[in-house]
């Protein structure tokens with residue numbers, strides 16, 4: 001196959017990109033998107049600050065644009081993200097105890113309920129662990145305790161029963177203390193029947209990233225009976241160094257049956273959150289980079 005999406009589809013996987021609603025009308029952006037990708041995620045438009053700027057007042061405009069764009073082109077949508085320590089609105093800061101818990105559940109009901117049936121996978125909780133494998137001391141952790149993550153997953157299951165529910169994090173690019181903390185949480189959730197279906201490996205990488213245990217890490221999660229997804233892939237660098245890291249990540253996903261898809265955190269270096277690192281598959285003029293060819297060849301089994 002000669003596009004990323006079609007090549008990934010040969011093995012039942014998706015190939016997605018994070019997108020910004022305002023750029024969907026840009027011809028260069030949308031033509032590359034439409035040609036190469038078959039899954040979308042909102043880079044910012046579905047986050048708490050964007051969707052519930054005031055309590056119980058929901059604003060779905062940007063997210064709706066993305067969901068409608070995907071629906072009319074047969075693309076799937078990842079939902080990102082319901083509960084995160086960053087990009088939540090100011091009103092959340094002032095809540096405590098039970099009120100904060102009710103606000104979190106209300107947010108999940110409102111947002112996951114609005115797009116019920118239209119989201120392939122939700123990042124229910126994002127970045128809740130520290131590098132050493134302990135829980136990040138977010139306002140949710142500090143004010144609600146360990147139980148907030150499972151409360152969020154249960155609320156998400158109720159709000160959108162058919163969406164796959166993911167835990168999503170970064171620096172989980174191998175078997176390390178952080179990924180082991182997450183692994184232990186998934187083991188516990190599976191043992192106690194807390195709903196969780198997938199783990200997202202963000203994979204914000206560089207050309208020097210050591211990926212020697214990347215595949216083993218995907219495999220140990222998939223052996224627990226959850227899917228794994230590469231959710232925010234980007235690799236700083238250029239040329240063959242960058243291409244090799246993209247190739248290794250793609251190979252690892254292809255080698256693990258339950259690795260169901262790859263999303264890059266943007267389309268073009270022009271609009272990347274780390275543009276100075278030129279981390280994406282298309283350059284600032286939407287030309288295919290060496291990394292693009294490495295990913296395409298790997299998806300095609302080469």
Ligand code: G3I
Pocket residue numbers: 043044086087126170202232273
């Ligand atoms: O929405 C405001 C806009 O009103 C204002 O005029 C403008 C001025 O700077 O800022 C806009 O907000 C920015 C927002 O992106 C939307 O463009 C924020 O300042 C900016 O901090 C925010 O950055 C996003 C970042 O998450 C926030 O933490 C990046 O675009 C986005 O790529 C990044 O994505 C995260 C994932 O969600 C989670 N994993 C890591 C990843 C990279 O940091």
